[in-house]
Amino acid sequence: MEKLLEQFSLGLFFWQFLLFVGLILLLKKFAWKPILDAVNEREEGIKEALLSAENAKKEMMNLKADNQKLLDQARAERDTMIKEAREIKEKMIADAKSEAQVQGAKMIEQAKASIESEKNAALAELKSQVSGLSVEIAEKLLKAELSNKESQSALVEKMLGEVKLN
């Protein structure tokens, strides 16, 4: 202890105190404060960057999900539209078919009616012509048959015979 005290030099202590305190103050102003501030700033920056990257990632995910949703919606819409179109098409075809059928049936009906009336007319004409012709023929036949007496009496006889039989 005595040796320690003897070694203790007041001058050295004085200079050390002066220089060291000066060094602390100088370094505080020119080194430690700027260094620690810069490091802090950098750390904050890194933290912020990480956070914003995380946020961007989240946003991207959201966007992606939205896109998917939109896509799905569009696809569904397209599907319904196609379905509707198909239905309309089928309906149109069916409508056309039924109308055509009705129209066709009507036309056939009309044709049938006109054919019937034509036929009737033709038949009536034919009947009248046939009756005229048969009268004429009968006239001619009668003329030819009744030209002599014998044949007239034969005929009368024959007719009378027939009447008797009846």
Place this chain on the structure above:
Amino acid sequence: MVISKKPLHFIVAALVALLPLVNFANPTTDTTAVHVEAAAVSEGQHHTEEAPKDLKTEIKEFINHHLMDSYDFHLFSYKDDAGAEQHIGFPLPVILIDNGLQVFLSSEFHHGEHAAESNGNYYRLHHGKIYKVANAEEQVAMDEHHHATNAKPLDFSITKNVFMIFVVGLIMFFLFTNLAKSYAKNGGIASGAGRIFEPIILYIRDDIAIPNIGKNYKKYMSYLLTIFFFIWFLNIFGLTPLGINVTGNIAITACLAILTYLITTFTANKNYWGHIFWMPGVPTPMKIILAPIELLGTIIKPFSLMIRLYANMVAGHVVLMSIIGLMFIFKNWLGSSLSFFLAFALSLLEILVAALQAYIFTMLSALYFGAANEEHHHDDHH
């Protein structure tokens, strides 16, 4: 040739052959040492006379001289062709307060051989201290314990240690201001030589200051960072061949410890003082007994800081230099190379100790600051 084919055998044979030399070397030095002790004692009184010194004494003196502060910056000495000792180095200013300010260069002492004169006052250098003497011829008087009895003037000289503190301060200032500037220049990323120290600065902040001090750590950061690098750099400088033992000086460690004590005391909160003078949670008689013990504890803490750093650095230097000195005592290639490797291994250890002591000093300072800043509500706990 059988031997040349087996070099290992040859080496072993050579070792065995040379082994007796090791045994012979020690007694020869031992016998000379006896009369050297006597020479060393007589030398104390007649320092100026160049008595032929023994190697061991020379080494011992060299170590002692190395551990002490000195008034000139001495690099190395050699003997010139004429056999006269030549010292290479440069003198530093001596500043004394004795009948006014006395300033002169330490070269005026002529390495302790002459008395220096300044404004009619005469001073003599004796065992690394300056004593006042009446005239140029007078020697420093001794009492029976070989202590000098002459008056010591108040000494504010720029000694080797002060010079080194200044140099380290400059190095630190340029290193760390450059580091600070490089952040702005390089977009927040350190560049240059200072960037090596950025992880250490972060380590001190994240692993020393924040866990020990807590949320108030910012106001202590400047002190902790400065003290860590200051001690570390000076410790490392002490290990260079320049061998300037600054941190192994009690005045330096005392100054650092006192600063820690002052900062602890002046930044302490109510809680800290409450803990010292009126320990919560113990019976009143115990509080009265504990108060002086706690008060003493606040002084013992920095005192242990002072002694720890001082003792570690001095011990390291003494052991390392003694082992290096052994090389010259052995004077044969087996013993000398052995002590060389020992010195080498120890130097590596000392590099670790240099950083470790800086760390411990910083860590414990932070711990004491933390205690002064503790915000505990002890009434809730007890």
